[in-house]
Amino acid sequence: MKFDILDWLKGSADNSPGGASSKKLSAFWALVIVSSPPVFLWSIWAFKNGDWSMLTSVLTVMLAFAATCLGINAAEKIKGKADTSEPKDI
Helix, strand or coil: CCCHHHHHHHHHCCCCCCCCCCCHHHHHHHHHHHHHHHHHHHHHHHHHCCCCCCCCHHHHHHHHHHHHHHHHHHHHHHHHHHHHHHCCCC
């Protein structure tokens, strides 16, 4: 069985099983691209200034954001709102 990354990414446009979830991809990119650079810059600043007083706040906000983004998809599947049926051929 061949794993095709493009077909998997195209699966983010629908909600069929086996494809990428658009909500999960959005959460991943928001955490990696949007959140990581400010946290790295803050970490460098905190190291240079010896001020780690905001560490618990920064980590709490990042973890809460990740849990929220990924929890939305799980909640929809549990409530049955997500369409997880196989796509129909046209």
